[in-house]
Each structure stands twice: as C-alpha cells, then as structure tokens.
Amino acid sequence: DGGITQSPKYLFRKEGQNVTLSCEQNLNHDAMYWYRQDPGQGLRLIYYSQIVNDFQKGDIAEGYSVSREKKESFPLTVTSAQKNPTAFYLCASTQRGSGNTIYFGEGSWLTVV
Amino acid sequence: GQQVMQIPQYQHVQEGEDFTTYCNSSTTLSNIQWYKQRPGGHPVFLIQLVKSGEVKKQKRLTFQFGEAKKNSSLHITATQTTDVGTYFCAGQRGNTPLVFGKGTRLSVIA
Numbered sequence: 001d002g003g004i005t006q007s008p009k010y011l012f013r014k015e016g017q018n019v020t021l022s023c024e025q026n027l028n029h030d031a032m033y034w035y036r037q038d039p040g041q042g043l044r045l046i047y048y049s050q051i052v053n054d055f056q057k058g059d060i061a062e063g064y065s066v067s068r069e070k071k072e073s074f075p076l077t078v079t080s081a082q083k084n085p086t087a088f089y090l091c092a093s094t095q096r097g098s099g100n101t102i103y104f105g106e107g108s109w110l111t112v113v
Numbered sequence: 114g115q116q117v118m119q120i121p122q123y124q125h126v127q128e129g130e131d132f133t134t135y136c137n138s139s140t141t142l143s144n145i146q147w148y149k150q151r152p153g154g155h156p157v158f159l160i161q162l163v164k165s166g167e168v169k170k171q172k173r174l175t176f177q178f179g180e181a182k183k184n185s186s187l188h189i190t191a192t193q194t195t196d197v198g199t200y201f202c203a204g205q206r207g208n209t210p211l212v213f214g215k216g217t218r219l220s221v222i223a
Contacts, residue, residue, distance in 0.1 A: 033210060040122065042201065042215035043156070058210070090155060098208050099144045099163060104155040
C-alpha cells in the first residue's frame, strides 16, 4: 500500500521530556511537511522539507526540530522548549512545485502531562 | 506573510439544507485546494482550482475560485449526514507551502 505512515498514533510524555514522532512515506514524494492542529486553529506549519538534507522553518517552528536524511523519512522532535506541546500532529507529503496535492498521514496525538 | 481567512468557523444545518463556506486570501494565489477532515480523521484532498473564475462540481459540491484569485467558496446542496466534518481551504503562491484556513466545522442534524 502506498501512503504516509505516522507513529505512534497516541503518545503520552511527561513535561520536560523530548519526544520524536515518526513519519515515513513510500509515495516517492520530494516534499514533506509537519503540521500542528489545535481545536479552532486549523493547520499550522511547523517545518517543511523540499529535498533531502534540507528543511525550512514554518510558522511555528520554535520548540521543534526535524531532520531529512532520507527521502522517505521526516521525523519531528518535540523538545522540552515547546511551551504547549499537547496537540494533534500531522505529517504530509507532496511532489515539489506548485499545484500538487498534499497527502496526509493519519496523525499522532501527543499528550504531555 | 500570506494569510487565508475562512468563515464561518462553525455551521449547524438540518439535513437537506444547503451549506457554504468562504475562503479569502490576503494575496493573489496560484491555486486553491479544498480538503475535508472527518471527525477523528486526517484531511483528505477534495479538489484544486487554478484558473480565475473557475467553477468545479463534484456531485452535490460546487467549488468556485474568484476572478481575482483571492477568494473561493465551497457550496454543498442538500446536506447529508455523511457531509459532517471540517472543510479546509488552502492557498498556494508559486512553490511556497500551502497555507490553510482555520476550517469550517459542519454539523448536520438528521
């Protein structure tokens, strides 16, 4: 099956701990994205990568870090510096360029207690 | 930076009534896309509009792109319970990442 796989689907962490969310795609897409979704806030872009070994900050990058060592993988680390990390995190991918459809993973629910 | 405003934030309708959500960008767009997110799910692509004044239909759904390529609308005729979810518009300028509106959450009362 082609698609985007996010793991874990649900994650609980204690405040002050870093946590890494996994995102893997087998669609051969060049570009990958991480969005955060909070109630009533829509989708906010955290980081994106349009090519391997390169990534750019989105609108709310503070407290997050990413890497793009392989085309298929774009893990997101939520660091202890992120003030309100509890949210629904969505990974997505698309071909590079304009007018390409974004495909989303099923999301990861992160709860920090 | 580029902003995409979407209204209303919530809409409750009786089954069979029509529904419309509106999207407005602060800048001229290359294209606009619409996504639907079912409760508990992830956004799924519905359609893309590229041309000024473009109108596209998918069964009971009608999508429009404004003449100035800064606004768009999604209209659902005779809503059904299967239409429940949050509808997002997302605008793009050139090769920059899509910018999503905050979405309109549609509830349909049977």
